[in-house]
Amino acid sequence: MPPQHVLGSVGPQALAIERLWWLTLIICTVVFIAVLAAVAWALFRAPRGDLTTPPDLSSMTRPERGAAVGIVAAITLCALLLVVLTIASFSTDRALASLGAPSLEIEVTGHQFWWEVRYSDTDPSRSFTTANEIHIPVGRPVLIKLKAEDVIHSLWVPNLAGKKDLIPGRDATLTLRADKPGTYRGQCAEYCGAQHAKMAFLLIADPPEQYEAWAAAERKPAREPGEAEQRRGRDLFVNGRCGMCHAVQGTSAAARYGPDLTHFASRQTLAAGMLPNTVGHLAGWILDPQSIKPGANMPANPMQPAELHALLAYLGTLK
Amino acid sequence: MNPMLEQTWRDPPGFLGALAAIDHKAIGKRYIVTAFCFFLAAGVLAALMRLQLARAESTLIGPDLYNQLFTTHGTAMMFLFAVPVMQGMAIYLVPLMVGARAIAFPRMNAFAYWIYLFGGLFLFVSLLLDIGPDNGWFSYVPLAGPQYAPGKRADVWAQMITFTELSGLLAAIAIIATVLKLRAPGMTLARLPLFCWAMLVTQFMILFAMPAVMLASTALILDRLVSTHFYNPAEGGDALLWQHLFWFFAHPEVYFIFIPGLAFMSSIIPTFSRRPIYGYPAIVLSLTSTAFLSFGLWVHHMFATHIPDLGKSFFTAASMMIAIPTAIQIFCWIATMWTGRLEVRTPMLFSLAFFFILVLGGLTGIMVASVPLDLQLHDTYFVVAHLHYVLIGGAVFPLFGAWYYWFPKITGRLMSERLGRWQFWLFFIGFNVAFYPMHHLGLQGMPRRVYTYPADMGWQPLNMLATAGAVLIVVSVLLFMVNALRSYRGGMRAGENPWGAGTLEWASASPPPAYNYDRPPVVRARDPLWEPISEPPAEPTQVIGLAERVREVLVTTVLDAMPSHRLVFPHPSLWPFLSAVTVTVFFIGSIFTPWAVLWGGIPVAIAVTLWFWPKRAETLEHLAVEKRP
Numbered sequence: 036m037p038p039q040h041v042l043g044s045v046g047p048q049a050l051a052i053e054r055l056w057w058l059t060l061i062i063c064t065v066v067f068i069a070v071l072a073a074v075a076w077a078l079f080r081a082p083r084g085d086l087t088t089p090p091d092l093s094s095m096t097r098p099e100r101g102a103a104v105g106i107v108a109a110i111t112l113c114a115l116l117l118v119v120l121t122i123a124s125f126s127t128d129r130a131l132a133s134l135g136a137p138s139l140e141i142e143v144t145g146h147q148f149w150w151e152v153r154y155s156d157t158d159p160s161r162s163f164t165t166a167n168e169i170h171i172p173v174g175r176p177v178l179i180k181l182k183a184e185d186v187i188h189s190l191w192v193p194n195l196a197g198k199k200d201l202i203p204g205r206d207a208t209l210t211l212r213a214d215k216p217g218t219y220r221g222q223c224a225e226y227c228g229a230q231h232a233k234m235a236f237l238l239i240a241d242p243p244e245q246y247e248a249w250a251a252a253e254r255k256p257a258r259e260p261g262e263a264e265q266r267r268g269r270d271l272f273v274n275g276r277c278g279m280c281h282a283v284q285g286t287s288a289a290a291r292y293g294p295d296l297t298h299f300a301s302r303q304t305l306a307a308g309m310l311p312n313t314v315g316h317l318a319g320w321i322l323d324p325q326s327i328k329p330g331a332n333m334p335a336n337p338m339q340p341a342e343l344h345a346l347l348a349y350l351g352t353l354k
Numbered sequence: 355m356n357p358m359l360e361q362t363w364r365d366p367p368g369f370l371g372a373l374a375a376i377d378h379k380a381i382g383k384r385y386i387v388t389a390f391c392f393f394l395a396a397g398v399l400a401a402l403m404r405l406q407l408a409r410a411e412s413t414l415i416g417p418d419l420y421n422q423l424f425t426t427h428g429t430a431m432m433f434l435f436a437v438p439v440m441q442g443m444a445i446y447l448v449p450l451m452v453g454a455r456a457i458a459f460p461r462m463n464a465f466a467y468w469i470y471l472f473g474g475l476f477l478f479v480s481l482l483l484d485i486g487p488d489n490g491w492f493s494y495v496p497l498a499g500p501q502y503a504p505g506k507r508a509d510v511w512a513q514m515i516t517f518t519e520l521s522g523l524l525a526a527i528a529i530i531a532t533v534l535k536l537r538a539p540g541m542t543l544a545r546l547p548l549f550c551w552a553m554l555v556t557q558f559m560i561l562f563a564m565p566a567v568m569l570a571s572t573a574l575i576l577d578r579l580v581s582t583h584f585y586n587p588a589e590g591g592d593a594l595l596w597q598h599l600f601w602f603f604a605h606p607e608v609y610f611i612f613i614p615g616l617a618f619m620s621s622i623i624p625t626f627s628r629r630p631i632y633g634y635p636a637i638v639l640s641l642t643s644t645a646f647l648s649f650g651l652w653v654h655h656m657f658a659t660h661i662p663d664l665g666k667s668f669f670t671a672a673s674m675m676i677a678i679p680t681a682i683q684i685f686c687w688i689a690t691m692w693t694g695r696l697e698v699r700t701p702m703l704f705s706l707a708f709f710f711i712l713v714l715g716g717l718t719g720i721m722v723a724s725v726p727l728d729l730q731l732h733d734t735y736f737v738v739a740h741l742h743y744v745l746i747g748g749a750v751f752p753l754f755g756a757w758y759y760w761f762p763k764i765t766g767r768l769m770s771e772r773l774g775r776w777q778f779w780l781f782f783i784g785f786n787v788a789f790y791p792m793h794h795l796g797l798q799g800m801p802r803r804v805y806t807y808p809a810d811m812g813w814q815p816l817n818m819l820a821t822a823g824a825v826l827i828v829v830s831v832l833l834f835m836v837n838a839l840r841s842y843r844g845g846m847r848a849g850e851n852p853w854g855a856g857t858l859e860w861a862s863a864s865p866p867p868a869y870n871y872d873r874p875p876v877v878r879a880r881d882p883l884w885e886p887i888s889e890p891p892a893e894p895t896q897v898i899g900l901a902e903r904v905r906e907v908l909v910t911t912v913l914d915a916m917p918s919h920r921l922v923f924p925h926p927s928l929w930p931f932l933s934a935v936t937v938t939v940f941f942i943g944s945i946f947t948p949w950a951v952l953w954g955g956i957p958v959a960i961a962v963t964l965w966f967w968p969k970r971a972e973t974l975e976h977l978a979v980e981k982r983p
Contacts, residue, residue, distance in 0.1 A: 036810040041730045052726045059727060063717035070684065074709045077692040084628040084695030086854045090884045091629040091695065102632055102689040106682070113681050117674045117720070124670055124724035128663060131726055147502075186497040187593065189658055189733065193799045199728020200658045203496055204587020205594060208661035218907035224733040224801045225658070226490050228497055229417045232804035309808070330417055 039220040039239060041193045045240070046213050048196035056122055062116055068260040113350075131196075134210045137178035141169060145181075145188030145201040145223070148230035148331055149294055149307040154250065163253045163284075166294030167236045167307045172246040173216045181207045189225035192238045198224045213240035220308065229330025235308030256285025257297050260352045268349025271342055280333075283353065293333065299353040306331075314347055321346065356872050358902045363455065363868040363924050365926050374926040376464045380447050383764065384467055388956030392474050396430035397831065399423045401824055404788075408821035410809035415956075418658050420805035421488040422507075422593035426481050429511060432607065433518040434474040436749060440614035441525045442558065443756060444553040446764065448529055450859035450866060451547050453538030453875045455907050456923055458531035461930045461965070466524035468934030473517020476942060480510040480813025487511030490803065492604065493574070495585035495596045500578045504926025509578055509945035515571040516941055519564045526557035526564075536907060537915040538858070539897060541877040547857045548631060551638050552617030555645045556610045562649070563610070567603035580948055594659060601652035608741075609648035609857060611749045613641060615712075616683055618752035619705050622759050625855040626702040630881050633686035647676040655729045666725050673723030677716060699853075700774030704755030707782050711747025715740055718793065733803075736796025742789045754781070754834065757953035761841065762848030766864045769845060773837040777830050778829075784826025791816040791823075796929055856881025873897055874908060877915075901979045922976045929965035936961045 044050040050328065062342050068253040144151040153164045171177045181190060191198035199209040213219075223234035241249060269286065272278055278288035284297040302312055306328055310316040320325075321343065324333040340347070365375040375381065403423050406415040415423070449457045457463050480486050487507045489498040498508040506899045533546070533554045546554075573584040574596070583589035585596050624631040631637065653661060688709075698706070731737060754777075762768045764934040800813050809815050851860035857935040860883055862870055873896035879885035897917075900906045905923035910916060936957040943950030 036808065037811075039811070041734075041797045041799060049730075052730050055724065055726055056721075056730075059721050059724065063720060067713055067717055070688075070709060070713050073688050074691070074706065077688050078696065078698075078706075081627070081691055081694055081696045081904065083697065085697050086696050086699075086852070088628045088697070088854075088857060088879070090854070092884060094632065094693070095879075099632065099689070099693065101691060106633070106636075106685040106689060109685050110678065110682060114678060117677060120720060120724065121671055121674050124726060125667055127724070127726040128667065186502050187494055191801070193730060197726060198658050198732065199660070199729075202593050202659060204592065205660065220799075222799070222801055226494070226497070226733075226803040228502065229421065231801075232417065232806050233944055 037218040037220040037221065043194050045215040045217060045219065046195040046211060047134065048131050049194055051127050055123055057128045059120055062120060064118065066113070067226050082314060087229060098158070100262045107161055110293075134176040134212055136176065137210055138175040139172065139177045140180065141177060142182065143201070143203070145167065145183045145185075145190070145227070145253050147185050147228050148223070148234040148328065150190075150234075150236045151184075151294065152236075154253070161254055163250075163297070164295040165253060165298065165302070166280075167304060168302050169236065169238045170220075170246055171211065171213060171238065171240050172243040173213050174239045175243065176210050176212045178211045179211060181209060186227050187225050188223045188234070190221065191224040192219050192221035195218040195238065196248070200225055213238070216240050216242055217301075222308075230328045233307060233309045233328050233331075235304075237303060237308060252301070253298055257283050257353050259285075260349055262348070264345050265348045265352050266347035268347070271346050272349055276334075276336060296350070296353060300351050301354050314351070317350065318343060318347060355867060355903070356869065359792075359869040359872070360867060361808050362903055362905060365868070370928065371926070373931045374928045376460040376924070376926045378445050378460065378463065379764075379866060379868075381457075381460075381464055381467050382442050382444075382446025382575075385438055385445060385470070388467075388471055388474065389439035389442055391432050392434040393439070394831070395478055396435060397828070399427040401428070401828055403427065404689035404821040404824040406805065407807075407817050408814075409818070410807055410811070410814045413804060415805065418488070421803075422481060422484075422486035424803055425487045425490050425493075425511070426477065429487065429514065430474070430477060431745075432491055432604075432611075433514065434470075434477065436611040436693050436745065437522055437607065438470055438518070438525075439753065440553075440556065440611065440749070441522065441529065441793050443614065443618075443753075443760075444557070445525065445527050447760065447859055447870060448532055448550055448553055449536065450862055451550055451857055452533060452536060452541060453858050453871065453877060454532060455534075455870050455874060456905065457528050458536055459528045460525050461924055461927055465529040465930035465934055466521040466528070468931050469517055469524075470521035471940075472845070472934060472938040473521065476938070477514045477739065478509065480507075485510055487514075491602055493571075494600075495574065495577075495593050496587075498574060499585055500581065503578075506945060509575060512571040512578075513941050513945050514573045516575075517568060517938075519568045519571075520937075522560055524565055526560040527552055529557045529669070530561070534912045535909050537831045537910050538875050538877045539910055539915055539917050541910075541915045542915055543915075545877060545880045548620035548634065548637055548641075548881070549617045549857070552613050552620065552641050555641045556613045556617075559606050559610045559613075559648065563603045563606040566599050570599035572605070573944065575698060578976055579945070594656075597653070597656050597659070601655045602649070605652040605655065606645075606648045608744070609644060611745060613644065615708070615749040615752040616641065616680075618756040618759070618860075619687060619708060620683075621855075621857065622701045622705045622752075622755055623690050623760075624694075624881075625853050626697050626699060626705075627690050628697070628854075629694045630856065630884070631686065632689040632693065633682075634880065637683050637686055640682045644676060644679045646708065647672060647679070651676065654723055654728065657725050658732050658901055664727070670725055674720060677720055680716060682711065699758075700769070700771055700778060701755040701759035701853075703775065704751045704758070707751045707778070708747060710782075711743055711751060711785065713747075715743025715745075715747050730938045731796055733801055734796035735792040735800045735802060738802055739789050739792035739796065742792075746785060746789075751781075754778075757834075757838075759853065760859075761838070762845075762852045763859060763862075763864050763866070765842050765845070766848055767839040767841050767845030768848050768852055769895060770837050773833060773840075777833040777837060780826050780830035780833065784823045784830055786823070788820050788823025788827060791819050795820075851883065856884035857905075858882050874900070904979050906979060920980075922979060925972075928964065929961060933958065933961040933965055 044053045142153040150167050155162045181201040183203045188201045189198045195211050219235050219238045273286050273288045280290050280293035282289045282295045305312050325336050365377050485506050533550050576582040584593040585591045650672040654673045795816050848864045909918045909921050911918050940954030943954045
C-alpha cells in the first residue's frame, strides 16, 4: 500500500509541518514532564495528614510568598513558550503559502464516494478528465481547485501537505509540490456519508517528462477496440446501463454521474482506491458493488457470463 | 429532624408524588442517575465501535449501523451525559453549598428534567428503531440536509437538540438564580465556594452558547420540513454558516463540560490537603477568563475550510492563550498540595489522574491550535485521542472523584475504598491503553469516522490495543456500579462530614432532609466549617424567623448576600410533568408535519396556563405569612 503518513514528508509543505511538529512535541513533552514532576514532588514532600487533621488556616492570614513566586515564574515561562509556539506556527503558515507560481492547474471535485480529477487547458481539446488518481510532475507547484458536487469532502495526502475541505458552493484551492517521485495515498478526511471510509485516491508524482507522456496519452480518446468480443463489450457499455452514468471519450457514452472511464485500464485501483485494478476485482465490482461498498451510488449489474466477459474485455482495452 | 419543616418541604409520597417532585435533591439525583444511564448506553455504542475496529476489514458491523453508532455515541455523550450530569451535580449541591432551603424556580427545574429525560429517550428509542441519526454529532450540512439525508434520522438529531437545549437553558437559569439570590446571609461573592463559582460561570456560558445551536438546528429542521434554504448553496444558502453557528456553541460546550471538572478538583483537593485552596482569587479570575476566551476559539474546528489565513491566525493565538488560565489553576492546586498535609483517598486519586490525562490532552490541544499542524491532524485519530484526553481527563475523572466524594452526602454511606482503588487503576490504565495509541494512528494517517480500514494500512495492531483498553474501561465502570450499589445498601455510615471538609453542604445531615437546614446558616468565611466560631458568637450564626408551615426562603442581595426579603416557594405539582409531556408530543410531532406546531401548541398552552393559574387559598396564605411569619 502506498504511504499515507504525516511524518513521511516528500514535499516542502509536509516537511515544514513535520519540523513544526517536532519543535512542538519537544516543548510539550518538557512541559508535561515538568508538571508531573511538580505533582510527584508535592506528593513526595508534603507531610501526610488524615481526615481528622485540623485544617491549616494559617494561609488565611499569612501571605505565601514562596508559592506565589513559583506560580508567577511558571506562568511566565508557559506564556513565553506559548509565544514561541505561536510564532513558529505563524512562520510555518507563511512557508506553506509561499510555494511559488503554479505550473499546472487541476480541478478536483468530490463526489459521494469518489474523486473526479479534471486537467483543464485553455485549449479545450487538451483538457481531459480522470478519477481517483492525481498525477503531478515532480518539483513543480501544482494548483488544485477544490469543488464539491454533493456534500463536504476533504482532500488529504499527508505525505505532501495538510488537508483542505471541498465545500459545495464555496470553491477553494490548495497548492502542492512533490519533491520525490512516487505514489502516495490520500483519503477523504471529512465525514461524507455511508462510504466515507472507502473514499481514497492515489497521488502519483512522476518526473516531468513521464508526466507529460501520461498526460498526452490521457488526452487521446479511447481506442477503437480490435477484437469482436471487445466491440461487443463496447456496445454493451454504450447502449446498456454503464453509459447512463459513465463517459468514455470517443464513444457516445458521455454521462458525468460516475467516473470518466476513457483510460480506465491504465489506473491502478478500483472503487476509489479500495481494490487493485484486476479483472477479477473488476468483475466482482461490476456485478455487485454494494457488497464491496454498501451505500455507494453504483447499482448492482446482474448479467450473463458472456456479457460480462465481453464487457471486461472492452474495459481492458481502455489503456 | 424538624417534623414541621419536613411536612412543609417534602415531596408528596407515591407514584404521582414522584411525578410531582420538585425537591432539588430529588431532581438532582434523577439528573445524575439518568445521565449515568445515558453514559452507559453511549459507552456500549463505543464498545461496539471498538469491536468493529479491532480488526481491519471487519464485517461485524456495516457502515449504516456504524455511522449511527458513532453519531449517537458522540451526541449522547455530549448532550445527554456530559452537560446534564454536571447540571445535575449543581442542582443537587449548589443549594446546599450556599445554605439555601431549595433551588430557585423549583417547578421549572423539574420541568427541565422531564424535557431532558424525554429528549434522551427519544434519541435512544430512535436508534433502536433504526432511525438513529447518522450524520455525526456535528450534523454538517448538506449531508444532513433534505437532499442527502432522506428519512427522519437527521430530524431526530435536530429535535433531540431542541429538547436538550430547552432543558439545559432552564436548568441554567435555576442554578444562576440560586447562586445569585439564595445565598446564606454573609456569603458574599468573595466567599462563594469555588464549586459554585465554576457552576455559575458554566451556566452563564450555557445561556450564551446554547441559543446559537438552537437557532442552527431550528433552521436545519425548517430546511428539511418546509424547504427553507438556509444551508442550500444552490438557493443562496451557505453550507459553512452551519459550521460557524454549530461551533460557536460546541466549542464553549467543551468548556462547560470541563469547567465543572475544575469545580470538583477545587472542592476535593483542599479537603484532602487539609488547608484552604491556594489562590482563590486567581482561580475565580481564571474560570471567568476561560469562559470569555472559549467563545473566541470556534474557528479552530474549521481550519481546513478556506477561511482567510489572517483570520485563522487570530484563532490560533486565542486557542494557545486559553491554556494560561487552566495552567494557573493547575499550579494553584499543586501549590495547595505542596503546602498541605495529604491524605490520598479515592476522590483524590481521580483528581491526581487529572494532572496526567488533562495536561496531556491540553498539550495536544496546543498542537491542534496551530493551523499547519491542525491541517495534518484534523479529522484523524489524533483528534479522537485529544478530545477523549481532554473530556475524560478533564471531566469524567474528576466526576468519578466527585461521585466518591459526595456519595456519602447523597446516600449517607461511604463507598468502598478498596473497590474504589481497583476501579481507579483499571480506569486509568484502560483509558491510556485505549486512547494513547490513537495519537499514533492519527500520525499514521488514519481518518476519523471510518467504519473500517484496509488491512495493509498497518493500523490493526494499535487498533487492537485500543480495543483491549476499552475492555478494561468497561470492567472498571462495572466495578463502579457494583461499588455504588453495595455501598448504597450496606456501606459504612458517613455522618455529616466524613471527609472533614470545609464547605457548607457538609453541615447538613447525610442525606440532607427535605428542608436542607433546620435553620439556614449565616456565613462569615470561605470555608465556613473550618473557621473557629468565637464563644459566644459575636454575630448570629443562623437565620431565624422564617415561616415553617409554608415554603418560605430568605432572598439575599447579589454581591454581599445581605438579607433582602422573604419569598414563598411553590408546592410540588404535576403540571411541570404534564407540560413536559405536551411539549414532547409537540416536538416529536413537528418533525413529521408542520401542522404539529399548530395543533401541538394548543395542549402546551393549556398545560402551561393551568400550571400558572393563581389559587385564591394560596394567595391568602402567602399574605398571612407576609404579615405574621
